[in-house]
Amino acid sequence: MDAMRVSQLPEELLYLWHTHRTEVLLTAGLLFAIARLAVHWRKRTSKQIWTPLALTPTSEKLLPIPSAKEQLAVADHYEAPLLKPATRPKPGPKRVTGTRRAKPVGSKIDGSEAITCIQPLIFYYTLGGSTKAYADKLAASFTASATQSVLAPEVLDLAETEYDDYFLNSPKKTGTAYFYLLLLPTYNIDTNLSAFLANLDETHHDFRIDTAPLSGLAGYSVFGVGDKQEWPTEQDGFCTQAVEADRWMAKLTGRKRGFPMGTGDVRSDLEARLEEWTAGVGSVMSDLAEGRGLGEGVAGSGDAVESADEEDADEQDDVTETATTKSRRKPIKRSRTDDLEDMKAPIPVDFTTTFKTSSSTIPAPPKPMVPESSPTYTSLTKQGYTIVGSHSGVKICRWTKSALRGRGSCYKYSFYGIASHLCMEATPSLSCSNKCVFCWRHGTNPVGTTWRWTVDPPDLIFAGMKEGHYKKIKMLKGVPGVRAERFSEAMRIRHCALSLVGEPIFYPHINELLAMLHREHISSFLVCNAQHPDQLATLGPVTQLYVSIDASNKDSLRRIDRPLHRDFWERFCRCMDILRQKRFTHRTVFRLTLVKGFNIDEEAEGYADLVERALPGFVEVKGVTYCGTSTAAGAGLSMQNVPFYDEVRTFVLALEAALLRRGLDYGIGAEHAHSCCILLADRQRFFKPSATSGDGVARWHTLIDYAAFFRNLESGAPFGPEDYVGAPTPEWALWGAGGFDPRDERVDRKGRPKVVEVA
Numbered sequence: 012m013d014a015m016r017v018s019q020l021p022e023e024l025l026y027l028w029h030t031h032r033t034e035v036l037l038t039a040g041l042l043f044a045i046a047r048l049a050v051h052w053r054k055r056t057s058k059q060i061w062t063p064l065a066l067t068p069t070s071e072k073l074l075p076i077p078s079a080k081e082q083l084a085v086a087d088h089y090e091a092p093l094l095k096p097a098t099r100p101k102p103g104p105k106r107v108t109g110t111r112r113a114k115p116v117g118s119k120i121d122g123s124e125a126i127t128c129i130q131p132l133i134f135y136y137t138l139g140g141s142t143k144a145y146a147d148k149l150a151a152s153f154t155a156s157a158t159q160s161v162l163a164p165e166v167l168d169l170a171e172t173e174y175d176d177y178f179l180n181s182p183k184k185t186g187t188a189y190f191y192l193l194l195l196p197t198y199n200i201d202t203n204l205s206a207f208l209a210n211l212d213e214t215h216h217d218f219r220i221d222t223a224p225l226s227g228l229a230g231y232s233v234f235g236v237g238d239k240q241e242w243p244t245e246q247d248g249f250c251t252q253a254v255e256a257d258r259w260m261a262k263l264t265g266r267k268r269g270f271p272m273g274t275g276d277v278r279s280d281l282e283a284r285l286e287e288w289t290a291g292v293g294s295v296m297s298d299l300a301e302g303r304g305l306g307e308g309v310a311g312s313g314d315a316v317e318s319a320d321e322e323d324a325d326e327q328d329d330v331t332e333t334a335t336t337k338s339r340r341k342p343i344k345r346s347r348t349d350d351l352e353d354m355k356a357p358i359p360v361d362f363t364t365t366f367k368t369s370s371s372t373i374p375a376p377p378k379p380m381v382p383e384s385s386p387t388y389t390s391l392t393k394q395g396y397t398i399v400g401s402h403s404g405v406k407i408c409r410w411t412k413s414a415l416r417g418r419g420s421c422y423k424y425s426f427y428g429i430a431s432h433l434c435m436e437a438t439p440s441l442s443c444s445n446k447c448v449f450c451w452r453h454g455t456n457p458v459g460t461t462w463r464w465t466v467d468p469p470d471l472i473f474a475g476m477k478e479g480h481y482k483k484i485k486m487l488k489g490v491p492g493v494r495a496e497r498f499s500e501a502m503r504i505r506h507c508a509l510s511l512v513g514e515p516i517f518y519p520h521i522n523e524l525l526a527m528l529h530r531e532h533i534s535s536f537l538v539c540n541a542q543h544p545d546q547l548a549t550l551g552p553v554t555q556l557y558v559s560i561d562a563s564n565k566d567s568l569r570r571i572d573r574p575l576h577r578d579f580w581e582r583f584c585r586c587m588d589i590l591r592q593k594r595f596t597h598r599t600v601f602r603l604t605l606v607k608g609f610n611i612d613e614e615a616e617g618y619a620d621l622v623e624r625a626l627p628g629f630v631e632v633k634g635v636t637y638c639g640t641s642t643a644a645g646a647g648l649s650m651q652n653v654p655f656y657d658e659v660r661t662f663v664l665a666l667e668a669a670l671l672r673r674g675l676d677y678g679i680g681a682e683h684a685h686s687c688c689i690l691l692a693d694r695q696r697f698f699k700p701s702a703t704s705g706d707g708v709a710r711w712h713t714l715i716d717y718a719a720f721f722r723n724l725e726s727g728a729p730f731g732p733e734d735y736v737g738a739p740t741p742e743w744a745l746w747g748a749g750g751f752d753p754r755d756e757r758v759d760r761k762g763r764p765k766v767v768e769v770a
């Protein structure tokens with residue numbers, strides 16, 4: 012029986028298994044999981060508590076848990092992650108944190124190290140000996156004027172100079188900052204000078220060397236000695252090696268051109284040019300010694316706003332320039348608004364928020380038009396305006412910069428002989444009584460039919476304008492291509508265009524301001540908008556008096572000028588009659604700004620009627636310049652409204668014909684294709700035989716004899732525009748010749764030479 016039960020046991024077990032296998036398996040799995048968890052928990056606990064510190068004798072003894080401080084102290088050895096969960100390093104480039112310190116460019120001269128004196132070093136190169144003689148003369152002049160802060164110069168012959176000592180590293184002496192003066196002739200043959208220039212080039216491009224190894228210098232300036240008889244212009248080769256040296260030095264010093272490069276012709280003006288340059292360089296070194304730096308706008312020494320052109324030039328000069336060098340300056344967004352006068356001032360500024368009209372019946376005391384604390388003030392200042400007093404402004408126009416670089420003046424040079432680098436553009440009233448569609452200011456400027464602001468005295472305005480203008484000119488001294496002689500000339504204002512923004516005639520003391528200009532022999536061009544007949548009637552002497560004629564009839568004028576005065580047409584017509592009277596005492600000009608779709612089509616006859624009514628001496632016809640702002644676009648203006656030069660020409664011919672039909676003898680006296688501007692002039696008065704030529708041939712005489720204007724004015728006797736007619740209009744400015752002075756270099760937007768095409 013027992014044996015039988017035993018034999019049945021496997022079967023029973025199998026049966027039990029089949030019946031309970033699920034429970035058995037589940038129980039086993041659960042037990043296994045509990046066991047695993049227990050083992051795992053034990054491991055963690057033991058790791059946390061029992062792991063001995065490295066280098067500590069191993070023992071089975073329970074060790075105390077180290078404090079956080081202790082853990083940090085042994086961080087290299089202790090396995091910290093269980094106390095502070097480890098963060099996995101993110102894949103990707105290693106991130107370096109911390110503050111990057113800016114390299115102290117020019118810190119020596121900007122005060123991080125005390126500089127007690129400037130040491131000028133005069134480098135020269137010579138083959139024939141003349142440049143050495145000039146270098147010695149320069150040294151003698153600086154030695155004579157040496158002080159404790161600007162030392163007597165050392166003179167170094169480049170042929171005997173170790174380049175690496177001076178052009179790879181700059182000399183170092185505690186408390187001394189060095190200023191390099193380079194006097195260089197030009198040779199179109201291979202000389203040591205070519206090797207010197209090649210060395211500068213190599214240093215700049217050597218990737219092992221900082222791109223500006225000479226940035227520790229206080230500054231530098233180059234003077235070129237050349238021969239204009241054989242090499243009349245820079246393009247022909249005049250002083251090209253000096254130009255090249257100047258360019259390399261700008262790069263090697265981190266743009267520390269202390270004074271514009273000077274050039275002199277050995278056969279004519281060298282002595283005079285060198286004298287000017289010496290004076291300029293001398294004053295810069297004195298400024299440096301007195302801690303005033305190189306001046307705003309010169310890289311490495313301050314505000315670079317006005318040096319935007321340098322960036323352009325460098326891009327064009329050196330396409331391999333590194334990002335490091337470029338990143339020194341923020342690219343400056345150029346607006347197309349530089350030629351302010353052309354477009355009635357085109358930068359949008361919100362004046363409206365500042366001047367809310369009071370609902371009170373008690374008249375509020377007058378307020379400043381543009382207070383210093385206003386956003387308008389900040390905005391205008393940022394855009395390069397200098398706000399003078401509380402309602403006047405001054406700004407350097409792009410033509411002034413262009414003329415300083417020998418790249419041409421504005422149309423007023425071709426028509427009237429005004430060199431742009433001698434001209435100051437300003438206004439004594441930023442406010443106006445129109446909202447012209449082609450003006451950026453509409454709806455945003457302080458407008459009004461009467462003057463309702465505080466009035467600044469004219470002497471304050473005049474002094475502030477000059478100060479602002481000269482300050483801006485000085486900012487340009489480090490800009491590449493600025494010519495030393497033009498820079499020196501620019502430090503004496505000869506002309507003032509009162510036309511920047513607003514309505515100059517609105518200023519209650521306009522006559523006093525004009526008299527102040529004239530007393531300093533600064534000629535005056537005043538532009539007004541034919542809305543202030545009373546002020547026009549009482550206007551005193553002006554060298555040239557403009558009236559903007561933006562439309563030929565009432566409807567068109569309302570559409571385009573959007574005047575504030577209800578009686579705008581009556582005012583306009585009265586101004587025409589006053590101008591007719593004034594033609595005997597003033598040189599009067601109509602300025603027509605052509606806006607396609609607004610005031611060109613079929614208006615020639617209407618304009619001819621206005622000319623017949625006012626009989627201006629001249630009619631300037633100019634295509635509008637689109638300023639590309641949203642405000643202009645909001646006024647319905649786009650590039651489509653800018654006429655082509657051909658269209659301006661066609662219009663002028665139509666106007667000339669319309670005038671002739673009325674028996675008015677006007678003809679085309681000059682043109683400036685570059686500004687899309689053409690000048691019609693009264694033949695009776697300005698087309699005549701020249702007094703100087705003596706050949707009896709009649710010629711256009713649109714230029715002004717400024718000296719004669721002041722002579723007449725100071726004589727006290729009555730005089731008229733015929734009394735200060737200048738020399739004949741230059742051949743290159745006449746109709747069909749284009750109007751660009753061939754002595755200037757014409758360049759495109761990138762500074763490349765441009766071929767002048769004329770019809």
Ligand SMILES: Cc1cc2nc3c(=O)[nH]c(=O)nc-3n(C[C@H](O)[C@H](O)[C@H](O)COP(=O)(O)O)c2cc1C
Nearest residue numbers: 137138139140141142196197198199237238249250
């Ligand atoms: C062979 C030769 C080539 C010259 N090439 C130029 C030139 O390309 N551009 C220029 O402006 N002057 C040129 N010159 C004029 C010299 O720069 C000028 O005479 C200068 O005063 C020479 O200076 P130095 O006497 O110190 O050597 C050249 C003169 C010579 C003799």
Ligand code: SF4
Nearest residue numbers: 408410421431434436
């Ligand atoms: S007249 Fe003077 S301000 Fe006007 S565009 Fe010419 S240079 Fe500039």
